[in-house]
Amino acid sequence: MANPFAKFFKLSATPLGKKSVESAVGIDIGSSSIKVVQVSREKEKLVLATYGELAVGPYADLSIGASASFGADKLISIVSDLFKEAGVTAVTVAFSIPLKSSLILVVEMPDLPLEALAQAVPIEARKYIPVPIAEVVLDWQPLPRERQNFANVPVGEKEKLPKTTDPTLKGVHVPAQKIEVLLAAIHKETIALYQKLAQGLKIEPRFFEIETFSTLRSVVSPSDRAPVAVIDMGASSTKMTIVEGGMVKISHTIGKGSQDVTGAISKSLSVDFAKAEEIKRELGLSRRGVEADTLSVAVTPIVEYIFTEANRVIVNYQRRYKRPVDRALLVGGGALLRGAPDIAVRRLGLDVAIAHPFERLNSPPSMSRVLEEAGPSFAVAIGLAERLLLDA
Ligand SMILES: Nc1ncnc2c1ncn2[C@@H]1O[C@H](COP(=O)(O)OP(=O)(O)OP(=O)(O)O)[C@@H](O)[C@H]1O
Numbered sequence: 001m002a003n004p005f006a007k008f009f010k011l012s013a014t015p016l017g018k019k020s021v022e023s024a025v026g027i028d029i030g031s032s033s034i035k036v037v038q039v040s041r042e043k044e045k046l047v048l049a050t051y052g053e054l055a056v057g058p059y060a061d062l063s064i065g066a067s068a069s070f071g072a073d074k075l076i077s078i079v080s081d082l083f084k085e086a087g088v089t090a091v092t093v094a095f096s097i098p099l100k101s102s103l104i105l106v107v108e109m110p111d112l113p114l115e116a117l118a119q120a121v122p123i124e125a126r127k128y129i130p131v132p133i134a135e136v137v138l139d140w141q142p143l144p145r146e147r148q149n150f151a152n153v154p155v156g157e158k159e160k161l162p163k164t165t166d167p168t169l170k171g172v173h174v175p176a177q178k179i180e181v182l183l184a185a186i187h188k189e190t191i192a193l194y195q196k197l198a199q200g201l202k203i204e205p206r207f208f209e210i211e212t213f214s215t216l217r218s219v220v221s222p223s224d225r226a227p228v229a230v231i232d233m234g235a236s237s238t239k240m241t242i243v244e245g246g247m248v249k250i251s252h253t254i255g256k257g258s259q260d261v262t263g264a265i266s267k268s269l270s271v272d273f274a275k276a277e278e279i280k281r282e283l284g285l286s287r288r289g290v291e292a293d294t295l296s297v298a299v300t301p302i303v304e305y306i307f308t309e310a311n312r313v314i315v316n317y318q319r320r321y322k323r324p325v326d327r328a329l330l331v332g333g334g335a336l337l338r339g340a341p342d343i344a345v346r347r348l349g350l351d352v353a354i355a356h357p358f359e360r361l362n363s364p365p366s367m368s369r370v371l372e373e374a375g376p377s378f379a380v381a382i383g384l385a386e387r388l389l390l391d392a
């Protein structure tokens with residue numbers, strides 16, 4: 001089945017499809033750590049060749065778990081360390097683009113023929129993109145009609161829908177009916193940085209893709225028709241997507257992440273960030289240890305905040321589209337926090353599961369436990385590697 005997440009940003013020096021790839025690497029440059037996954041194709045199977053993660057904090061004199069950003073030269077040396085450590089050998093790669101330097105949006109547009117829409121979309125996009133349109137790469141796609149919220153507008157009511165006032169569309173027949181268009185934009189600066197990085201590492205990037213799409217590929221099946229909420233609990237923020245029938249319907253960033261949990265532990269227990277990070281990973285909200293109450297008072301409000309916000313987005317979605325969200329999937333290193341899924345269940349009132357994206361790859365059975373635990377952190381990198389091998 002065609003992968004609905006594959007369309008976005010096929011920006012590549014070597015376009016996909018030209019040369020079949022046998023082994024490829026997905027590279028996810030997260031705010032607190034870089035993740036790589038090398039996958040090979042053996043007959044019709046995707047096989048995990050190697051994977052690795054490197055915390056970036058120490059490269060900026062910060063602790064493990066802390067966020068840091070770097071210029072191209074520093075990044076070359078960090079990723080090169082990681083490649084060595086993980087034993088990466090393939091040179092065909094793909095990079096994820098952080099959601100914070102991109103934009104995913106569903107906008108309402110007049111129901112125009114595709115050519116007219118192609119003219120109208122960049123004009124509409126200007127309203128939402130806070131930088132000059134020339135500084136971004138834009139991609140878009142009309143969402144399937146049957147899944148739009150106006151699909152059920154009763155006959156006679158359609159005329160009441162707002163008409164476009166866009167002067168550039170003057171002379172074009174603008175029907176009252178609207179459609180939804182998925183809009184995605186990447187800042188060119190980020191692509192330029194990763195291109196430099198690739199040059200320095202002597203690797204060949206085949207494409208750049210907003211991290212959201214990579215994650216969805218590795219954790220949601222396109223045949224999954226019911227709406228699913230995917231919640232990526234990263235270090236600096238929590239990224240939430242509602243996907244339905246293989247299409248992104250909402251992308252939302254919640255401004256708190258797992259490093260805020262570490263910060264709160266550090267403050268309440270008067271320990272440095274590194275120690276707090278250790279405590280967080282070991283105990284979380286497990287209610288073990290002498291400091292369980294203090295820990296709970298520090299950590300719970302942040303996790304509650306994240307899932308209360310997530311719930312607000314889900315409720316809005318359900319109200320707008322009149323369809324229940326079926327379940328929530330947690331990804332990102334923050335999903336490993338002990339006790340976090342319980343709070344998610346309470347706040348969201350949904351079936352909640354931690355994603356296990358390594359499941360999609362063949363690997364030795366003896367590694368299954370380790371891979372299950374590591375899985376949530378590698379969702380982005382796995383999604384990239386999958387597209388590299390499946391689209392080629
Ligand atoms: N076992 C664990 N228990 C609790 N938290 C954990 C665990 N392992 C990792 N984390 C936390 O997960 C976060 C890192 O997750 P992830 O690698 O998904 O983030 P990132 O990709 O670097 O950040 P972002 O997506 O915001 O750019 C860190 O804050 C780290 O402390």
Ligand SMILES: [Mg+2]
Nearest residue numbers: 030031234332
């Ligand atoms: Mg991340």
